[in-house]
Amino acid sequence: MTNPDNPPFPGFKVGSVPVTIPLVLAPMEDVSNLAFRLIAKRIGQPGLMFTEFVSAMAIHYNASKTLKKLRVHQDERPLGIQIFGADPEIMANTAKLAEEMGADIVDINMGCWVPKVCKTGSGAALLKDPDTAEKIVQAVVKAVKVPVTVKVRAGWDYSLFAAPELAKRFQGAGIQMLTLHARFAKQGFEGEADWKLIHDLRKSVTIPLIGNGDVKTPEDAVRMMSETGCDGVMVGRAAISNPWALARISARLRGLEAPAEPTIQDRIQTATEHARLMIAYEAGLDSFEEAKDAHDYPQTEIRALRALRGQLPLYIKGEPGASQVRGRLSRVSSLPELETILQDFMELRQKADPEPCPA
Numbered sequence: 001m002t003n004p005d006n007p008p009f010p011g012f013k014v015g016s017v018p019v020t021i022p023l024v025l026a027p028m029e030d031v032s033n034l035a036f037r038l039i040a041k042r043i044g045q046p047g048l049m050f051t052e053f054v055s056a057m058a059i060h061y062n063a064s065k066t067l068k069k070l071r072v073h074q075d076e077r078p079l080g081i082q083i084f085g086a087d088p089e090i091m092a093n094t095a096k097l098a099e100e101m102g103a104d105i106v107d108i109n110m111g112c113w114v115p116k117v118c119k120t121g122s123g124a125a126l127l128k129d130p131d132t133a134e135k136i137v138q139a140v141v142k143a144v145k146v147p148v149t150v151k152v153r154a155g156w157d158y159s160l161f162a163a164p165e166l167a168k169r170f171q172g173a174g175i176q177m178l179t180l181h182a183r184f185a186k187q188g189f190e191g192e193a194d195w196k197l198i199h200d201l202r203k204s205v206t207i208p209l210i211g212n213g214d215v216k217t218p219e220d221a222v223r224m225m226s227e228t229g230c231d232g233v234m235v236g237r238a239a240i241s242n243p244w245a246l247a248r249i250s251a252r253l254r255g256l257e258a259p260a261e262p263t264i265q266d267r268i269q270t271a272t273e274h275a276r277l278m279i280a281y282e283a284g285l286d287s288f289e290e291a292k293d294a295h296d297y298p299q300t301e302i303r304a305l306r307a308l309r310g311q312l313p314l315y316i317k318g319e320p321g322a323s324q325v326r327g328r329l330s331r332v333s334s335l336p337e338l339e340t341i342l343q344d345f346m347e348l349r350q351k352a353d354p355e356p357c358p359a
């Protein structure tokens with residue numbers, strides 16, 4: 001194995017912020033919250049993580065649900081807070097608040113393709129409006145001392161690969177890193193990510209370029225870095241309820257041996273830990289123990305478990321017995337209920353696939 005002091009894929013710097021491992025956890029709405037990030041960091045060891053996107057307009061109107069998304073924990077650094085919006089001044093104010101809340105980096109979303117975001121002129125809609133996009137970048141760079149980064153898609157639709165021109169303008173305006181999700185906005189998640197776009201964008205900027213789209217395995221990560229010349233890879237969907245996917249990629253990029261595969265106990269313990277951290281996060285407190293003693297615990301518990309309903313089944317996906325408890329997991333609303341379901345799952349699994357008897 002390679003000497004860890006001389007890893008095959010070294011880190012990079014985002015302005016003054018060192019990223020020692022060139023693996024980045026993607027911003028993902030309703031996924032990359034504080035609870036999941038703490039798990040992703042401990043198990044997956046990415047070099048950098050981003051929050052889910054935070055609406056500048058919601059912050060402007062003081063929405064408490066959105067303010068919660070700005071919480072940063074010391075254990076998760078370096079952390080980028082991603083913001084979205086279409087108004088340079090409101091974006092600048094939100095960036096300032098993100099910096100005050102402890103962001104190491106402020107990232108601007110120019111990749112979100114969903115209509116509710118684009119119809120406000122935010123997210124990927126900015127790919128069609130380079131002048132406003134540049135004004136937002138300038139305003140945000142001016143507003144904060146921490147480095148500013150941007151995440152883009154290749155363009156709005158196949159008719160124009162807009163990213164190279166935008167990248168040059170944004171670098172000129174002072175951004176310190178660019179991420180490309182190698183699809184066009186109109187594609188949503190359809191088709192395969194076209195990594196050649198990352199390769200082609202490489203020539204447009206000298207700042208770190210992060211490649212993103214369809215990286216699931218260490219082999220994908222190595223291939224993306226080798227084929228495109230990007231400085232790091234960003235992983236999203238493969239890491240949902242699966243921080244071990246990050247751990248495998250992280251080890252490979254550092255030239256370390258592959259970590260042990262998670263046992264089923266690891267998976268269910270992590271699912272439970274995720275639920276406990278989510279309860280703490282929903283309560284706005286540092287630990288589950290503190291949240292448990294709060295007077296509104298029952299409501300917090302329901303909110304937290306509901307928010308995880310889509311993710312909990314994925315922790316055990318593909319295991320014998322998993323399909324029999326999937327329905328119950330997707331309706332779960334309390335921690336004891338989760339623990340009972342996971343116990344039932346372990347019994348079903350044992351019946352379906354009993355350990356061989358010792359001779």
Ligand SMILES: Cc1cc2nc3c(=O)[nH]c(=O)nc-3n(C[C@H](O)[C@H](O)[C@H](O)COP(=O)(O)O)c2cc1C
Pocket residue numbers: 026027028029030031051052053082109111112151181212213214215234235236237238
């Ligand atoms: C559930 C979900 C939520 C997402 N939310 C965001 C977001 O808030 N901000 C953003 O820039 N991209 C968001 N994305 C896009 C991802 O950051 C990433 O670009 C995309 O999933 C491609 O990477 P992957 O193939 O590794 O998943 C989201 C993706 C998913 C699946």
